[in-house]
Amino acid sequence: MKIAIISDIHGNLDALQVFFESQMIPGSFDELWVLGDQVNFGPQPREVLEILRDRADIAIQGNHDHAVGFDDDSRWTPAFRAMAEATRRHTSAELNDEQKRYLRELPLTVKVEREGTRFQLVHATPSDPHYGYLLADAEGWAAELDSVDADVLLVGHTHTPFIRQIGNKTVVNPGSIGQPRRGKPRPSYAVWQDGVFELRSYDYPIETTVAKLEKLGHPPEVEAELIRIVREG
Template identity: 90%
Template sequence: MKIAIISDIHGNLDALQVFFESQVLPENFDELWVLGDQVNFGPQPREVLEILRERADIAIQGNHDHAVGFDDDSHWTPAFRAMAEATRRHTSAELSDEQKLYLRDLPLTVQVERGGTRFQLVHATPSDPHYGYLLADTDGWAAELDSVDADVLLVGHTHTPFIRRIGNKTVVNPGSIGQPRRGKPRPSYAIWQDGVFELRNYDYPIETTVAKLQKLGHPPEVEAELVRILREG
C-alpha cells in the first residue's frame, strides 16, 4: 500500500496542482491523507478546497480551517495576527457557506490502521490539536507520544518536514505544500509505502502564486510578508 501525506496547503493552488501532476500522480498512490490547513494565506482557497474534498481519503482540521470555518480571529499569535486576519477575510469571502460547514465539520484527530501499522493523525499535537508547536528536536514529543495509542503520529502545523523515532513510536511531519518555511521554499510531502516513510520535495512556479497574491489588495505589509515567505521559505 502507498499513501501520500500532505499538510498546510494554505490555498496555494499552483503548488497543489504540481503535486498532483508531476509528483504523486493519483493512479500511483492508494490513499491521500491531509493533515490540516487547507485554506488561508494563499490566493485560491476555493479551488484548493474543492480538489481536496474530491481526492482526499482522510482530512483533519487545522487551526486555519477552524478559523475560516467559524470566522474566528481570536486565537492568532501576535507574530502572525495581521497576516492571518487579512487572509482569513479574503478566504471567508471566497468560500460558500457549504464549504465553511465542511471546514467546521472536519475531525480534530483520526486513528486508522493500514498494513498492520496504527496511525494517529492530528494537525499540531495530541495535547493541543490546533496550536501545539513542537519542532523536530523538541523534548516535548516524548510526553506527547505517551498519550498516543498508535505506532505512528502524523502531524503538520510547523511547515517543517521531519521523521523522528522515539522508543517504539515514530513522529512524521510532511512539511507544507503551500507555504514552506525554514529557508526552503520547495513544497514537501511524505510517502508511506509498505512500512517505510520517505520525505520528498519539488519545485513549482512560485512567481505565478506571487502574482496572484499581489492582485488581492492586502495591506502592503501583509502582502510583502506573504511574498517573502513564498520566495524564501
C-alpha cells in the same frame, strides 16, 4: 500500500496542482491523507478546498480551517496576527456557507490502521490539536506520545518536515505544500510504503503565485510578508 501525506496547503493552488500533476501520478498512490490547513494565506482557497474534498481519503482540521469555518480570529499569535486576519477575511469572502460547514465538520484527529500499522493524525499536537507547536524536539514529543495509542503520529502545523523515532513510536511531519518555511521554498510531503517513510520535495511556479497574491489588495506589509515567505521559505 502506498500513501501520500500532505499538510498546510494554505490556498496555494499552483503548488497543489504540481503535486497532482508531477508527484501524485494517477494510480501511483493508494490513498491521500491531508493533515490540515487547506485554506488561508494563499490566493485560491476555494479551488484548493474543492480539489481536496474530491481527492483526499482522510482530512483533518487545522487551526486555519477552524478559524475560517467559525470566523474565529481569537487565537492568532502576535507574530502572525495581521497576516492571518487579513487572509482569513479574503478566504471567508471566497467560500460559501456549505464550504465553511465542511471546514467546521473536519475531525480534530483520526486514528486508522493500515497493513498492521496504527496511525494517529492530528494537525499540531495531541494535547493542543490546533496550536501546539513542536519541531523535532525529542523530549517534547516524548511527553506528547504518552497519550498516543498508535505506532505513528502524523502532524503538520510547523511547516517543517521531519521523521523522528522516539522509543517504539514514530513522529512524522511532511512539511508544507503551500507555504514552505525554514529557508526552503520547495513544497514537501511524505510517502509511506511497505512500512517505510520518505520525505519528498519539488519545484512549482512560485512567481505565478506571487502575481496572484499581488492582486488581492492586502495591506502592503501583509502582502510583502506573504510574498517573502513564498519566495524564500
